Amino acid sequence: MPQAQVEAKVEPQVPVAPVQPTLTAEGTSLITGSEAIAVACKLADVDVITAYPIRPYDTVMQYVAKLVSNGELDCEYIVAESEHSQFEVVKHASAVGARVFCGSSGVGWMYAFEALTVTPALRIPMVAMVGNRALDDPGAFGVEHNDALAVRDLGWQLVWVDNAQEALDTALIAYRVAEDRRIFLPCAISCDGAFLTHSQALVKIPSQAKVDAFLPRYNRGDLLLHPDNPITVAPQANEDWLMEIRRQNAAAMERSLTVIREAYADFERIFGRKYGLPFFEEYMTDDADVVLVGMGTMSNPVRVAIRKMREQGMKVGFVRMRWFRPFAAEELAATLGRFKAVGVIDRDFSFGSPYMGGVLATEVRTALYPAAKRPPVVGFICGLGGREVTVPDVNRMTRSVYLAAEGKAQPGTQWIGLRE
Amino acid sequence: MGQLFAVEIVYRGIFQKTLAKNIGRALVLAAHREGKPGITFGRYGDSPERNGVPAKNFAIIATDDLTLEEGMAKYEPKQVDVTIAVDDTLCKGVESWAWYGLQPINRLLKPNGTLIVTSHQTPETLVAMAHRKEDPYQLAIVKGIASFSGLWVYKDDHTDVRILGTVAKVLPQLCNLASVEQVIRDEWHDELKVTSARKSHSQTAPVTVTSLQGNPEKPYEFTFPKWTEMREGIAIPCIPPGHAMEDPNNGKSGGYRPERNPTFKKFTTRTMRPVVNFDTCIKCTLCWLQCPDSCFDVTPDSLYDANMQACCGCGVCEAVCPVDKCVTMVNETQFSDNASQWEMWKKDKEGYHRWLDEKIANRPERSHGFRYRGQYEQELKDQAKTANQG
Numbered sequence: 043m044p045q046a047q048v049e050a051k052v053e054p055q056v057p058v059a060p061v062q063p064t065l066t067a068e069g070t071s072l073i074t075g076s077e078a079i080a081v082a083c084k085l086a087d088v089d090v091i092t093a094y095p096i097r098p099y100d101t102v103m104q105y106v107a108k109l110v111s112n113g114e115l116d117c118e119y120i121v122a123e124s125e126h127s128q129f130e131v132v133k134h135a136s137a138v139g140a141r142v143f144c145g146s147s148g149v150g151w152m153y154a155f156e157a158l159t160v161t162p163a164l165r166i167p168m169v170a171m172v173g174n175r176a177l178d179d180p181g182a183f184g185v186e187h188n189d190a191l192a193v194r195d196l197g198w199q200l201v202w203v204d205n206a207q208e209a210l211d212t213a214l215i216a217y218r219v220a221e222d223r224r225i226f227l228p229c230a231i232s233c234d235g236a237f238l239t240h241s242q243a244l245v246k247i248p249s250q251a252k253v254d255a256f257l258p259r260y261n262r263g264d265l266l267l268h269p270d271n272p273i274t275v276a277p278q279a280n281e282d283w284l285m286e287i288r289r290q291n292a293a294a295m296e297r298s299l300t301v302i303r304e305a306y307a308d309f310e311r312i313f314g315r316k317y318g319l320p321f322f323e324e325y326m327t328d329d330a331d332v333v334l335v336g337m338g339t340m341s342n343p344v345r346v347a348i349r350k351m352r353e354q355g356m357k358v359g360f361v362r363m364r365w366f367r368p369f370a371a372e373e374l375a376a377t378l379g380r381f382k383a384v385g386v387i388d389r390d391f392s393f394g395s396p397y398m399g400g401v402l403a404t405e406v407r408t409a410l411y412p413a414a415k416r417p418p419v420v421g422f423i424c425g426l427g428g429r430e431v432t433v434p435d436v437n438r439m440t441r442s443v444y445l446a447a448e449g450k451a452q453p454g455t456q457w458i459g460l461r462e
Numbered sequence: 463m464g465q466l467f468a469v470e471i472v473y474r475g476i477f478q479k480t481l482a483k484n485i486g487r488a489l490v491l492a493a494h495r496e497g498k499p500g501i502t503f504g505r506y507g508d509s510p511e512r513n514g515v516p517a518k519n520f521a522i523i524a525t526d527d528l529t530l531e532e533g534m535a536k537y538e539p540k541q542v543d544v545t546i547a548v549d550d551t552l553c554k555g556v557e558s559w560a561w562y563g564l565q566p567i568n569r570l571l572k573p574n575g576t577l578i579v580t581s582h583q584t585p586e587t588l589v590a591m592a593h594r595k596e597d598p599y600q601l602a603i604v605k606g607i608a609s610f611s612g613l614w615v616y617k618d619d620h621t622d623v624r625i626l627g628t629v630a631k632v633l634p635q636l637c638n639l640a641s642v643e644q645v646i647r648d649e650w651h652d653e654l655k656v657t658s659a660r661k662s663h664s665q666t667a668p669v670t671v672t673s674l675q676g677n678p679e680k681p682y683e684f685t686f687p688k689w690t691e692m693r694e695g696i697a698i699p700c701i702p703p704g705h706a707m708e709d710p711n712n713g714k715s716g717g718y719r720p721e722r723n724p725t726f727k728k729f730t731t732r733t734m735r736p737v738v739n740f741d742t743c744i745k746c747t748l749c750w751l752q753c754p755d756s757c758f759d760v761t762p763d764s765l766y767d768a769n770m771q772a773c774c775g776c777g778v779c780e781a782v783c784p785v786d787k788c789v790t791m792v793n794e795t796q797f798s799d800n801a802s803q804w805e806m807w808k809k810d811k812e813g814y815h816r817w818l819d820e821k822i823a824n825r826p827e828r829s830h831g832f833r834y835r836g837q838y839e840q841e842l843k844d845q846a847k848t849a850n851q852g
Contacts (some may be wrong), residue, residue, distance in 0.1 A: 165695035226695065265695045272700035279696065280507040280560055281537075286689035287696055294694070 057095065068249045075238035078206040078232065078245050079145075079171045080105035082213030084115040085253040089140035090317045091118045092128040096150035097183050098239035099173035103145070106335040123260045125150045129157035129168075135269045136166045137275060139216065144168055144200035147235065153191045161228045162197025162291060164276055165265060167215065167220035170227040174338065175235045175391075176427045181296070184428015185234040186213045187337060187390040191401050197291045199298055201231040202337040204431040206243040209233055211315060212364075214248075214257060218305045221260045234389075236428055237339035248313055256312045298368045321370035324377065326352065330359030332443045333407060336387035340424070340431045344387070347436035357441050363402065371409035378406070379415030383447035385439050387458075389425045397421060399452025418446040424458040435459045463526030463532065467493075467636045468539035469629065470570060471519040471546045472556055474733070475510030478548050480518040480612035484622045485546065489629060492645045493523040499530045505538055507560030514774065516556045516731065521634055543633055546625055549608040550581035551794040553591040555730040562684035562725055567591035568671075573597035575669055576632040580606045580621060582846060582848075583670050583795055589660065591795065594676035600668035604628050605848045607841065611721035617838050619845040620658040623650070627662035639663050656802060658849050665852035684725055709762045710805050716762030721763070722771045729800055732775025734791045736768045737821050740814075741786045741806045749779035749789060755837045759804075768805035792825040 073081065079102050083091065118135070122128035125146050132142035146154060151172055157418020161168055172190040176182040190200055199220065203209045209231065216229040233239050243269040267275060279287065299321075306320040317323070325341070326348055329331055334344055341362045350360045363376065376400035378384050395404050403421035410416050422439050425431040435458050446452045469489055473482040486502035493500050500523035504510060508517035514610050520539060524530035533539070546566055547553060555564045572595070574650055579588055581603055589601060609621035630639040642663075643656045693699075702722035736749075743765055750758040750766045758779070759773035768779065775794065783789040807814040 163696060264693065265697050272702070273693075274700055275698045276696045277698060282561065282686060283692075286687075286692055289689040290692065290694050 048432070057454035058407065069247050070240050072107075073206060073245050074101060074240060074242050075203070075206040075209040075233045076171070076173065076240075077105045077242075079213050079233070081108060081247060082210045082416045083117075083143045084253050085248065085250060086141060086143075086214060086217050086257055088115070088117050088143045089145045090118045090120070090132055090135035092122050092131045093144075094122050094125050094128045094146065094150065095149045097173070097176075098124070098175060098233075099145045099150065099171060100234035101239050102171050102173070106143075110434075111400065116368075119202065126152035126157055128151050129154040129161065129170075132164050133157060133161050133164065133169055135169055135379050136162065136260075136423055137258065137262070138261050138266075139266050139268070141168070142168050142223070145171035145173065147173040149178045150188050152192065155192070156192050158198070159196055161409050162275070163287070165226035165291070165294070166228055166442040167217075167222075167226050167260065169216045169220055170228065170230045171213075172230050172232045173235050173239045174232050182427045184236060184426075185338070185389060186428075187232065187388075187401070188427050190230055190232045191390055192399070194367055197229055199225075199295075199365070199366060201229065201365050202231065202232045202363060203238070204234075204339050204341045204362060205313075206238065206241075206245045208317075209238065210245055210247075211309065211313070211317075213304075214253060215309055218257050218308075219298065219301050219344045221258075222305075223261070223263060225294050225301055226262075226265070227291070227294050228296065232338065234339040237342075246315075256308060263434075271286065277405060295368050299370060302365060302368070319373065321363070321365045321373055322377070323364060325360040325362065327359030327361065327377070327380075329357055330381055330442065331357040332383045332385065332441060332447050333359040334385045334387055334436070335363065335378070335402065336389070336414050337362045338364050338389060340387060342388060343431045343433055344436050345434040346439070350433065351437065351440060355442070356440065366405075369405060369409065374406070374408050375413035378410060378417060381417050381447075383418045383443045384410075384419065385420045385422060385443035385446075386424045387424050387431070387439065389431075391423055391426065399423070399455040416450070417426035420446045420452045421455040422458050423455060429459055432459065433441050435444060464529040465635065466525075466529050466533045467523045467633065468542040468570075469521040469523075469546065469633075469636070470539065470542045470566065471548065472519075472552050473510075473517055473519065474552070474608070475508065475512050475515040475517045477514070477610050478608070479504075479517070479614055480509045481548055481609055481622055482517070482613055485548075485625055486519045486521040488622065488626050488642070488645050488649060489521040491525060491638065491649065492626070492641040493632075495641040495644055496637060497624075498523050498525055498637075500524070501530065501534060505558070505560065507558075509559050512559060514731065514733065515559045516552060517558065518556075540571065541572050542575065542637070543572055544576050544578060544629055545571055546578045548580050548581050548621065548625070548735065548837070550583055550588060550591075550680055550731045551608070552793065553579060553588050554677075555593060557727070557730050564681040564683075564727070564730060565682055566595070566772055568592055568595045568599055569818045571595070571597075571599045575600060576600040576602055577671075578602045578603045578604060578625060578628050578632070580609065580625070581795075582607065587795060589675050590677065592671075594673060594678050595671070596673050598670055598672050600632065601671050602628055602666050602668040604612065604662060604666075605852060606845055607843075610731070614828060615761050617842055618655075619842055620655055620849055621845075624656045624661040624662035624849060627659035630659075631663045631666040632668060637719055661849060661852070663734050663814035669744055682727060707759060707761055709784075710808050714762055714811050716836045717760040717764065719759040719769070720756055720772075724770070727771050728774055729770065732773055732794055734775045734777065734793050735770065735773055735797065736777075736779050736789045737792050737818055738766070738768060738803055739788045739790075739818060740765050741811070742785050744785055744788075746784060746797065748782045748784065752778050752782045754778060759802075761804050765804060769802070787822070790822050790825075792821045796825065809840045 386403035399421035490500035510517035610616035
């Protein structure tokens, strides 16, 4: 008798799981953050998608593959032989006018680095998903933000989301912003590994008609690589040209702040879902004495901790950064200037950086420096490698921020949740 | 502020890169013997690893460190005391891989500065090739071929030290002959090279070039666009398709002339050019097919006319042409314009053949490179004779 049949007999009887509801128009589906991104690809009718497996990004390529094989998404779906090729292929496809999607995680993203540098330089409006993962070594699956942050200086627009609905919505917004002729810069959507990529949540799926109303077709215009528009792209150009080329890209990034605002306003008008100020989300900040600042899914334990602390009379708020590039420095400085002290939680590291801190803390301090009201900033490193950010962790950080607010000097950077 | 000296060495990559480097090094070391600090460097953007590309090396020397620092606070010198051209075809001007437009060979020379050229040509020929300059300057010829001295397997022909001897003569404030001799002993441990430098020093006889002499053409200039005027995405328009040519005799059009790069002319990048005997051409198309720069225009009568806007002078056409003496490479110093040979032939066939025969009969050493077994031995013998007799 075959082995499988023997085993089947002794297995306990379990109720059959309900069939997953299909993705209907204006329906609600129970899907992961990765699946939400894949659904956005379908709704955006992406033309070319390249893939190369690495956790946690590979969940997206699996869902995209499923959509393609089910006939729900008509696109060129290419599994490359490495991340470098993966990103190069979509770069070229975008140059000839295709809407493209790509993604990776951790050192896979780093393996594509050369392609990642040329993509914004050539003004390619690629949308990529970074399933945030710790960089090797050691080979860890869990979330750190260093992978996506590695491209922060190159012309990539970088956005962090904290739930599957926001992942879907932001992917649509990312296409709208990246493919705007005023911008033509790539956009990477960061999704925390595990907490977002591997957790299923209820997500509203917008109708195709609304998406079509929100997202015009990609029109590469005078930059289209096509026999009818004969151009040469990326010739060698030395010191006589580089400054002007860089300045053009800087100008596009400057315009991005405006275009992002427009896109969110249109998104709210068409889909009816409000995100408020696009660049960061404020939680319980109206009457707050001190606030914490962070990115990604750490918002969940932070919000819970804040509610508990407020029950004890501590006026704490949270500012969750969405857009890291472009960095809305003036808006953030104006907001943070309202509080007595600020604590920045970095799920990343920047060894040897000012005050030995994280990337976000350094940027927040920089944004605040020219501001009229400049509260003290306390930096924290927390949750590396996917380690849980606990409510007691948040309490401990908040106590330190309160001490800073009282004028008591705090260490430049504190590691929280560390065995010591 | 003390005194500042600048010397540029204009050469062709990759063949003369080591030669240019050695000249620059020796000048700095010789000046250093006299207590003057200096520095030598190649123009980085020139990418001198490319075959035949015009490139520059500089030696900056001062009487004190602070003056040297002032001289160094720029990408390259804006004025030089001495320009050294180690390939006489560069007298037509310099179009580097790194910049746009044509720089006359004497552009950076200070008033009454010296242009040193290694050449077998007469001063009259070289002066006619160089663009006119408002201020007078000196021309000193170091007799010799465009040397490969110092490049890997190429044998030393003393071009480096002969130029050093000449610099010591025309600019003794920079370094005198005694310092040059000592540096040669230290660097090369070769007393014969010291002798070569001394001979060259004594043979140097510069001539004055006035503002009335030289090529009167205005060199091609290029204006850089502002950043707001450039197309984004590092995209530049392609060169559009070409068009038919017109027969100068009957006005009939036909054939095909490709459109060419409007901002990069190759007038000065070559050291030789093909001359074509249109009467023996069998229209096999090989030159047209094999030319790496698509330089051949197809004429209405299906001949192939090498267009001097596009020719780099590589000699592939001569090598592939199956007809004896149909395509012949001739040294660039023998030409004073870039006109169409085919048009000249169409208008006056007899005149054209006289011109063609003269070019081929009198052609000097054609270009760089190894062409036959025993070539070095022959060239070294000739060079030694030239170095000895001047």
